[in-house]
């Protein structure tokens with residue numbers, strides 16, 4: 328959509344004309360979660376949740392219509408992450424230019440029971456919400472559970488309410504899968520009680536914006552637990568791995584995106600999929616690195632919105648959990664969390680648990696927490712500045728961000744990488760649908776490989792000559808030592 332230079336200031340543009348038509352909808356469902364909303368959610372042909380506006384409801388209530396836009400995390404209407412977080416945490420937390428406000432920062436894992444074993448990382452995500460419930464601080468947890476897929480509802484996962492610690496534990500593990508909030512928000516509205524909600528950064532931002540508009544939600548949602556986020560995937564991500572295990576799209580029953588492999592570093596985890604293969608229910612697992620498309624840097628099946636997000640660590644959440652992707656923690660295959668605490672009540676809960684030996688946590692500086700997500704921050708700071716510049720060059724509407732558009736800070740090679748990443752993510756959606764319609768996974772690989780090759784070449788060229796020579800010498804010496812080059 329073409330814009331004039333002041334279009335970003337034009338509040339009269341509807342959500343439909345900007346966020347939805349521009350492809351910036353992350354499918355969170357906040358707009359559809361408003362009472363009598365004209366916005367509804369659907370899974371589109373690429374396996375992504377997207378909002379659409381029901382034309383029959385559009386002129387019903389102009390106040391609702393503007394509300395719809397103000398709760399969208401990618402519209403320009405609501406407050407940004409800094410403004411929301413400043414109101415919530417500004418008085419009692421320090422500010423860091425990458426991880427935002429923080430009261431305390433740690434790395435570690437849960438020592439008690441089997442939280443760590445059942446979690447994706449150190450198990451703190453489930454432990455925190457389980458303790459909010461068992462300590463009587465909330466009556467229910469809104470988080471992502473398995474869903475039994477049916478013809479009407481193909482989803483493997485969806486937001487659900489847990490009211491017992493047993494149920495909470497069943498909702499552990501990361502789901503790199505499209506989920507949306509509108510259904511579960513109706514539960515909060517109709518069922519009085521105190522709730523905690525778990526979500527990726529843009530979802531938590533949307534919840535905060537909703538809480539500003541909706542007194543019931545504001546009084547009932549007591550805690551927001553954030554997940555560090557690289558980007559969100561469409562449901563094709565699970566299908567891509569499953570297909571390589573012989574389970575075709577539409578035949579999946581359950582999926583574990585983070586199966587711990589006990590003899591491998593924490594970041595070399597596996598996947599496990601159960602589904603129908605030749606009429607039989609089968610379970611297949613594989614180290615993820617052996618499967619095509621495992622590289623998150625390629626950004627397969629990424630929502631476009633994720634390339635226009637500047638929040639890596641859920642800056643508006645009361646507490647945030649992520650993976651400690653730092654060398655000193657990778658060797659422990661059981662997984663280690665990074666933890667950012669912003670809410671004093673949660674801080675007390677954690678301090679008590681440390682004293683009682685229920686969790687094993689050490690302080691990690693805010694800088695180190697940011698270092699654990701280097702690629703995420705590079706992509707959402709320097710990379711985002713360039714993507715914004717590109718969008719502005721095209722004179723297209725795009726969300727207003729805290730990062731400013733810029734093109735002078737990147738080398739030609741770095742710029743090309745950004746352009747290629749955008750192209751790869753976009754192409755992956757179409758290519759996988761082509762593979763589905765021809766019934767051949769190889770179609771997907773054939774369509775993606777030329778782009779991937781060019782993208783990888785950009786990294787090859789990045790290393791200076793001396794580094795490449797040093798790498799070659801090192802490899803030669805290693806082979807010579809192990810006797811494998813004797814025939815040379």
Ligand SMILES: Cc1cc2nc3c(=O)[nH]c(=O)nc-3n(C[C@H](O)[C@H](O)[C@H](O)COP(=O)(O)OP(=O)(O)OC[C@H]3O[C@@H](n4cnc5c(N)ncnc54)[C@H](O)[C@@H]3O)c2cc1C
Pocket residue numbers: 442445446447448449450451452453454456470471472498499500501502503504506525526527554555556557558559560648649650651652664700703
């Ligand atoms: C889409 C996505 C991208 C991520 N990207 C990164 C990243 O780049 N870097 C990083 O360090 N960490 C990332 N994470 C977080 C990481 O995968 C772990 O979830 C986190 O480290 C917590 O692990 P845990 O063992 O403490 O949690 P667990 O004990 O496994 O608990 C996880 C909790 O999160 C809930 N949950 C799972 N999936 C979702 C979802 N899609 N939306 C909302 N709630 C959900 C579960 O229901 C459960 O309550 C990402 C998570 C998701 C969902």
